[in-house]
Amino acid sequence: MRYTERYRPQFHFSPERGWLNDPNGMVYYNGEYHLFYQYHPAGKTWGPMHWGHAVSKDLVHWEHLPIALYPDHLGTVWSGSAVVDWHDTSGFFNGEPGIVAIFTHAEVDGQMQSLAYSSDGGRTWRKYEGNPVLDQFKGEDFRDPKVFWHEETKEWIMVVAGGKVRIYSSPNLRDWTLRSESDIWTECPDLFELPVDGDPNNTKWVLSLGGRGYHIGTFDGERFVPETAALPMNYGPDAYAAQTFSDEPNGRRIMINWMNNWEYANNLASITDPWNGVMTLPYELSLKTYPEGIRLVQQPIPELQRLRRTHCRFANEKIEPGTNLLAEIRGAQLEIIAEFELGTAAEFGLKVRTGDREETAVGYRTADRVLFVDRNQSGAALSGVYEAPLAPENNRVKMHLFVDWSSLEVFGNDGKVVITSLLFPSQASDGLELSAVGGDVRLSALDVYELESMWLD
């Protein structure tokens, strides 16, 4: 059996061995979602970067492919994106469509943007002999190009990070013209258009700042004009370097984050073996109007429902202190959807991965209107309490959880807030608890699904 090591994610993408960080080159082409990633095959800490590669037909089950891009005479291969060049604007494909990757070449004295291309569905890659295609700010931080086709101006747009967020345009992916600059420090920017409240005639643009924050605004092909301050994207500690898919066939905007944090990512080499690094689930993005304004909503993609196995349901139960409706249920790979109607309880919620002196709490504090994840007693290596502001809707609070062998993702009120967190509990900590403190709360409904491993053959 593969993928049964201690803490091995059962339904999140991780490499068989070696170090992984950012998702790269996310693109859909010919029936396959491609996920590339920052990869150090020879170690469990960050090192000379390659692009690892995997494909999926359903965004749930992934198949590992050989390393796509290796370091070369121009440097190592840092983060970037990929697009389908449908009309061969690049001239790489003899008039046919093909995939072009746009990535950062990093060496000691500079960061530059370069191209690689594949005419066989991503199986083999060739670096462009004219690399680098962009070395204008080589002496500064200048990296993580995200490219997309802009239909209105009929040009490729690159948003690229460093000391500033810069926007370039190009007719052919090879020649780039600087269009605008803004004083925002980030890594891994992304820029995309989304309908507001599902209305295709009312759209806004989102500038994602490495998955940590985002602005909503407008984009005219040259300049992004923010209409909001930087808003938090994920209230948990372990969502970074997010990227969204290009060419998603159903027109959805789907994002994957590196589920980790530079503060301790390298130290986790002593915790997981023989790999270090994992991705979040794919989150589907949308924009919704709330009393405070338009906000980004993130929801787990519906394809994940394919992993559901056994199911338990509870409905219309009064939860009081000292009871545990879930005492009989156990599991370390679970999806849980709970809807509460506020009562007199000061605090209520779920505890997952409970066991001997271990627990991870997901709760709501009524007076503060705060959803939180407390991993202070979760297990090895990590600690902290992470809070997200969340108003009840119709006097209700909804918590949607994904519990894996070493992570927890919590979506509050249908994706209004997300808290993503790594955890390292012992394998035996697989209990569940439903709790109320200082009063009661009504559980409108609770569904618990056991999830199967994505690595089952």
Ligand code: FRU
């Ligand atoms: C973000 C990042 C990127 C860079 C890559 C290097 O996590 O620092 O800015 O391209 O990782 O691996």
